[in-house]
Amino acid sequence: MSSLPTTTLRVASMLFTSPRGATADNVARTVAAIERAARDDVGLVVFPEACLTGGIGETASSDARKMRRTELRALALGIESAPVLAVADAVERTGVAAGVGLIEAAPNGELFSSYIVCLPGGVRHVHRKLQPDGERHLARGDRFTVFDTRGGWRLAVLIGGDNYLVENARMAALLGARLLVAPHARTGAGDAASNEWMRRALPARAIDNGMFVVYSDGAYGEIQAGEREDAGEGGAAAIVDPCGNVIVQNRQRKHIDEMIVADLDPALIGTSPGHRWLDARRPDLYARLASVRDTPLDSRGFESRTASARGSVPVSFAMVRRERTQG
Secondary structure, three states: OOOOOOOOEEEEEEEOOOOEOOHHHHHHHHHHHHHHHHHOOOOEEEOOOOOOOOOOOOOOOHHHHHHHHHHHHHHOEOOOOHHHHHHHHHHHHHOOEEEEEEEEEOOOOOEEEEEEEEOOOOOEEEEEOOOOOOOOOOOOOOOOEEEEOHHHOEEEEOOHHHHHOHHHHHHHHHOOOOEEEEEEEOOOOOOHHHHHHHHHHHHHHHHHHOOEEEEEEEOOOOOEOOOOOOOOOOOEEEEEOOOOOEEEEOOOOOOOOEEEEEEEOOHHHHOOHHHHHHHOOOHHHOHHHHOOOOOOOOOOOOOOOOOOOOOOOOOOOOOOOOOOOOO
């Protein structure tokens, strides 16, 4: 396992609408949010999935899916495109690292839901969504994204449905991640249950693996350019500690830009149950976890999660000091 971080990290989770076809405005608001985070001495700000392009959303019929492929291709950006470089420039000017999502047009013609973490100094890490099962016209990523940042913080990125599978978070932890960045995008007005499921599941991912989790969920993808920001339901944001406690979460329920901030104390990682549990694993007993199911699942893959009123996860609230981040 990698060593623990050495400094406190101030992180922010940002949620806002990302209208389809309004890339210029989405980028301008993203840059403004990075500048705002700099004024709050934030070291890392996390934005939702596809926040630059919009366009994440489910459709039902094959005709609609074909149309959506055409639309998404028109929205898609390269990882060296002007909008991405505008975000990277804001990161360089402010010194605030930022994670942003987009529909990526790969050089081979495939489309991905990708997430780029831009670090000061010009380094950019790209994660391609591993589980885009609700968007069959998007290709699957084929690797985990785990990397080091200032202050000894090792980050992993899992997008949306990547977080549904407990194995993905565990792999991130085994690769040394101490902070999981978990951007998400609503797929429709009926996705509130899935959002609630994520709020319940991510504290479990945190405590199971002894790592912090930063969750940012944007408004659902069918919002069109020009629509009012207070229309319909909003997204969600939460920051969870390695013991599964929600440090802070958003309060608004409408489509307005909101930023939540917390200071991550690395000492909590070493004292968390999950950190100790990782050393107690019995890999010799787990071969079945890496095998293919004898009876494959339905070809449609998994459906959006629904939240049940039964059961609970440990949730608490803590006041944190707002000190300048050294990392």
